[in-house]
Amino acid sequence: MEGGMDKTLADELMSVADALADAARAATLLHFRTELSAENKETDRFDPVTVADRLSETRMREILAARRPQDGILGEEFGTTTGTSGLTWVLDPIDGTRSYLAGTPTWGVLIAVMDETGPIYGLIDQPYIGERFSGGLGRAEVVGPMGRRQLKTRAARPLSQAILFTTFPEVGTPEEGAAFNRVKAQARMTRYGTDCYAYGLIAAGQIDLVIEAGLQAYDVQGPIAVIEAAGGVVTNWEGGRAHMGGRVLAAANRAIHAEALALLNA
Structure with a gap:
């Protein structure tokens, strides 16, 4: 396991990450392609946030409070919560809120768990397509409409x-x-x-x-x-x-x- 992490902890972190992504899927699909309003977080450009962003992060934080209360959290919508374990969950409840508002299926939910060196495991989840990319802790795979496949980047070319x-x-x-x-x-x-x-x-x-x-x-x-x-x-x-x-x-x-x-x- 990465960084000498034991398999029990690695399996737990991957299980928790999947639970977070499952909860975020339900929360985001509840409002996707509906008549949804958005607030603008900035003054010089349109940087929207919706009830779906906040609901998605809230549900993920509830799971972490129950299953990993010792870990820290860094989330886009609700900021930083300090932990004691040396691990921090990094949450983007909807990456691509503009795309979400437009109804395109290219937004996603981003989840990572990091230690002092950076991310050790992460997910890119697209709820509408039902496609989940995962990597770290010995795993590199995508699960979706085409089944389960190993991930491998493209070979070198000019x-x-x-x-x-x-x-x-x-x-x-x-x-x-x-x-x-x-x-x-x-x-x-x-x-x-x-x-x-x-x-x-x-x-x-x-x-x-x-x-x-x-x-x-x-x-x-x-x-x-x-x-x-x-x-x-x-x-x-x-x-x-x-x-x-x-x-x-x-x-x-x-x-x-x-x-x-x-x-x-x-």
């Missing part, structure tokens, strides 16, 4: 043959956008707007790169665990650790990661 994803075409500041466009100019195809689902596609071997900026810890910790377990690489734009958010470069393998990293810093 950037000129690569598929690149990001959520927002502007990719942060003008300077960050210019750096992204240097990679985009060399890639075969670029797609936008799939939020956390793009990270699942890296882990599944479907695409090569995701590049984003301005992320939070709860946006990336679940995806980091899943992608790394599948054989991929996730860093910041300087090649360092990305588990607390910021500018993130997720890649299917080290070769294409190096090629994209050089262009981001050209």
Whole structure:
């Protein structure tokens, strides 16, 4: 087990993560594709939060209070709860609330458990499709409409043959956008707007790169665990650790990661 963790604890953490994802599925589907209103959390752009976001996180926190009260929690909607175990659950109750409001099935629920080194296990769950990507603690798999399959990232190939994803075409500041466009100019195809689902596609071997900026810890910790377990690489734009958010470069393998990293810093 990772970090010398015993199997009993690892199995418990994976079981709890699945219970959290199951609860979040029920909570989010209760309001999906309904006439749902949203509050705006920011003043200079539309950053929505809904009753579904809050219900999803509330139900996950209730499970943690019952099953892992000694652990900390970092959640998007209700902040930080300090624990005593050295483990912290990192929760994004709906990653892609804009997509959720629009009715597209590319939003997701992100769950990770981290220690002092970063995420050791994570989930990317898409409730409407019924697809769950999991990684860490010896596991790298996806379960969904096509059954249960092992996750494995795509083998190295030139950037000129690569598929690149990001959520927002502007990719942060003008300077960050210019750096992204240097990679985009060399890639075969670029797609936008799939939020956390793009990270699942890296882990599944479907695409090569995701590049984003301005992320939070709860946006990336679940995806980091899943992608790394599948054989991929996730860093910041300087090649360092990305588990607390910021500018993130997720890649299917080290070769294409190096090629994209050089262009981001050209």
